[in-house]
Amino acid sequence: MDVFLQSLIAVVQWPTVALMLAGAFIGFWVGILPGLGGAVTLALMMPFVFTMQPISAFAFLLGMHSVCAMCGDVTSILFAIPGETTSAATILDGFPMSQKGQASRALGAVLMSSLIGAWLGAFALAAIIPVVRPLVLSFGAPEFLVLAILGLSFVVSLSTKSFTKGILMAGIGFFFSAVGTDPQGGIPRYVFGQLYLWEGINIVPVTVGIFAIPEILELMLSGESIAKTGGKAEVSWAGVWEGALDAFRHWFLVVRCSLLGMFLGLIPGMGGSVAQWIAYAHAQQTSKNPEEFGTGRVEGVLSVGAAQNAKEGGSLIPCVAFGIPAGAAMAILLGAFLIVGLTPGPEMLKEHLDVTFSMVWTIVLAHLFAVVLTLVLVRRLAALTFMNGRLLAPFLLVLVAVGAYTANNSLMDIVVMLAVGFLGVVCMRFDWPRPPLVLALVLGEIAERNLWLSYRLSGFAWLERPSVIVILLIAIGGTVVPPLLAMRSRRRAARLSTAE
Amino acid sequence: MSSRSVWKPHPQAFLSAALLLLFVYMIIEGWGWPDKTKLFPMFVAFPMSALAALQLIRDLTRRVALEAVAAQPPSTAELAGDGAAAEVDKKASRDEGGLANAGFSKIAVIVAQMLAYFVGIWVLGFVEVIPVFTTFYLRFAAKEPWWRAILQAALIWAFTWGLFVQTLHLPFTSGVVVDLIKSLIAVQ
Numbered sequence: 219m220d221v222f223l224q225s226l227i228a229v230v231q232w233p234t235v236a237l238m239l240a241g242a243f244i245g246f247w248v249g250i251l252p253g254l255g256g257a258v259t260l261a262l263m264m265p266f267v268f269t270m271q272p273i274s275a276f277a278f279l280l281g282m283h284s285v286c287a288m289c290g291d292v293t294s295i296l297f298a299i300p301g302e303t304t305s306a307a308t309i310l311d312g313f314p315m316s317q318k319g320q321a322s323r324a325l326g327a328v329l330m331s332s333l334i335g336a337w338l339g340a341f342a343l344a345a346i347i348p349v350v351r352p353l354v355l356s357f358g359a360p361e362f363l364v365l366a367i368l369g370l371s372f373v374v375s376l377s378t379k380s381f382t383k384g385i386l387m388a389g390i391g392f393f394f395s396a397v398g399t400d401p402q403g404g405i406p407r408y409v410f411g412q413l414y415l416w417e418g419i420n421i422v423p424v425t426v427g428i429f430a431i432p433e434i435l436e437l438m439l440s441g442e443s444i445a446k447t448g449g450k451a452e453v454s455w456a457g458v459w460e461g462a463l464d465a466f467r468h469w470f471l472v473v474r475c476s477l478l479g480m481f482l483g484l485i486p487g488m489g490g491s492v493a494q495w496i497a498y499a500h501a502q503q504t505s506k507n508p509e510e511f512g513t514g515r516v517e518g519v520l521s522v523g524a525a526q527n528a529k530e531g532g533s534l535i536p537c538v539a540f541g542i543p544a545g546a547a548m549a550i551l552l553g554a555f556l557i558v559g560l561t562p563g564p565e566m567l568k569e570h571l572d573v574t575f576s577m578v579w580t581i582v583l584a585h586l587f588a589v590v591l592t593l594v595l596v597r598r599l600a601a602l603t604f605m606n607g608r609l610l611a612p613f614l615l616v617l618v619a620v621g622a623y624t625a626n627n628s629l630m631d632i633v634v635m636l637a638v639g640f641l642g643v644v645c646m647r648f649d650w651p652r653p654p655l656v657l658a659l660v661l662g663e664i665a666e667r668n669l670w671l672s673y674r675l676s677g678f679a680w681l682e683r684p685s686v687i688v689i690l691l692i693a694i695g696g697t698v699v700p701p702l703l704a705m706r707s708r709r710r711a712a713r714l715s716t717a718e
Numbered sequence: 719m720s721s722r723s724v725w726k727p728h729p730q731a732f733l734s735a736a737l738l739l740l741f742v743y744m745i746i747e748g749w750g751w752p753d754k755t756k757l758f759p760m761f762v763a764f765p766m767s768a769l770a771a772l773q774l775i776r777d778l779t780r781r782v783a784l785e786a787v788a789a790q791p792p793s794t795a796e797l798a799g800d801g802a803a804a805e806v807d808k809k810a811s812r813d814e815g816g817l818a819n820a821g822f823s824k825i826a827v828i829v830a831q832m833l834a835y836f837v838g839i840w841v842l843g844f845v846e847v848i849p850v851f852t853t854f855y856l857r858f859a860a861k862e863p864w865w866r867a868i869l870q871a872a873l874i875w876a877f878t879w880g881l882f883v884q885t886l887h888l889p890f891t892s893g894v895v896v897d898l899i900k901s902l903i904a905v906q
Contacts, residue, residue: 382773386734386770386773392762393763396744403752403755407755438831439825612848612856616848616874620844623844623890627888629840629891643825650733665758669757670757
């Protein structure tokens with residue numbers, strides 16, 4: 219406990235606190251700007267930590283990285299352009315809230331749920347480090363495979379109106395994930411003679427294309443503001459406060475999604491791109507009004523905000539304790555350990571426990587700072603949703619173009635974005651669900667790699683592992699229960715109408 | 719109440735057909751690959767082809783109650799014949815929520831404007847296209863006064879240039895026109 223408090227004092231001391239705030243400030247803008255990911259910025263900022271002490275270095279880098287996910291939600295809510303790939307699911311209910319003139323409330327909700335999620339994740343990092351080793355080490359290819367299947371089972375929840383259409387959209391996502399060099403044999407698949415496609419299709423142009431392009435087109439088409447409230451600018455502190463209170467009204471959902479995000483962050487290879495969708499689908503499955511998701515339900519915003527920020531603490535655990543990076547950003551952070559003369563692993567839990575705990579405090583304080591900064595700017599940011607759509611369109615086009623381009627620094631990224639954008643427009647026109655495509659793209663590669671590994675390692679014996687059976691049962695439950703519940707409520711409604 | 723219905727294929731049938739073609743292509747293209755390479759694509763493509771075929775049949779064989787057909791307002795495409803398409807489309811998009819109900823002609827114009835920007839990136843370059851597109855778009859599509867169009871174009875250009883080029887040094891590709899000029903100068 220002494221070390222825990224001493225590390226807090228170390229973080230708030232000069233110049234560490236200034237470096238942390240500077241990092242969080244950079245992270246705020248990196249998060250807001252589409253295309254500038256947290257991992258890329260970590261890499262860009264790495265040279266600056268050579269001369270820093272370990273605690274100051276991690277305060278700077280983690281302060282920057284940890285707030286990116288939260289700030290990425292801002293553009294998702296306001297313009298349907300995800301600031302980060304981990305913020306795509308926020309669009310589903312956050313953007314409809316903006317269209318209803320409730321941007322302030324959506325921002326308040328996402329800020330508060332993100333803060334709670336981040337804090338829970340950070341403190342969980344501190345609490346479970348000593349006992350987490352067996353859990354992380356017990357996860358092998360079969361568990362990753364069934365976790366991917368569990369994630370895919372949520373396609374059912376994300377296909378609110380038509381199960382068939384949702385599965386077909388997931389099929390397109392699988393096709394995208396199959397494009398590129400085959401992970402087993404190195405044979406190029408579906409590359410159409412294009413060298414660019416050998417690397418596979420990056421998620422960034424796909425996410426930007428499927429969500430942002432149709433919304434910008436709609437904006438240019440209507441010429442109206444994003445908020446369709448007849449010109450009434452309802453940008454208010456009351457709205458922000460209402461959103462913040464929503465996080466407490468749905469506190470149990472926020473806590474559940476935080477734990478879910480932390481758990482998924484803990485598992486190398488899953489990451490925030492998966493956590494957001496699973497949390498969203500979980501919120502929808504457990505809601506009394508699942509059919510209203512996608513129309514501006516605040517629970518949809520809360521669940522994603524909590525999960526993707528809680529995952530930051532979770533993903534640090536394997537990185538710090540075992541030197542296993544949970545994702546690209548954590549892999550870069552591992553480099554920072556070496557730069558400042560530390561070795562990730564058991565040493566971080568003994569000799570350098572103060573540095574480990576300082577990471578917890580950095581996440582806690584950096585998020586608090588980012589929330590305050592967003593609150594300062596929230597009225598101006600939310601006011602953008604009341605601007606004439608045609609004035610906003612050129613700026614948004616620049617953002618989506620830069621966002622897509624930075625995936626591989628190739629014009630082909632823009633071509634992919636446009637092609638997927640066209641698909642998004644068609645889907646929007648005919649009311650086909652778009653989230654299953656992104657979910658399948660993220661999970662398809664994980665599922666394929668681990669399916670083959672599991673089979674090669676133990677034939678079909680991997681199906682007998684207890685953890686695999688438990689996760690598979692949850693996946694089956696997640697697939698079967700929602701349609702059954704929907705069928706039951708339809709029958710009940712039919713019975714009621716007949717009785718009347 | 720009459721239960722008469724008419725055959726009216728759903729317009730989304732073309733999307734279902736495109737998906738069916740995509741999944742059939744996945745099977746044909748991957749058929750000759752080694753087992754470990756084609757395992758996943760085949761695992762996906764076979765059931766998806768069946769589902770896409772099912773969806774296509776459902777879309778093509780759709781029957782709509784006669785009352786529902788009669789109650790539908792005339793489509794913008796039908797009205798386009800009388801020369802008032804633009805006005806009708808404008809009204810439709812404003813009154814009924816934009817993309818889902820807008821007429822083809824209006825969508826085509828907006829898509830062309832959007833494509834002009836992206837083609838401009840290829841022709842002129844990432845940063846160079848911004849002032850050109852923004853000025854012309856705001857002046858002629860958004861009907862803003864010249865001064866506002868130029869001012870906003872300058873602001874967006876300054877933001878992009880200052881942040882992405884000067885600060886972050888993003889390696890933007892130059893446009894083909896710029897490349898051509900450079901090569902001509904080099905030759906001379």
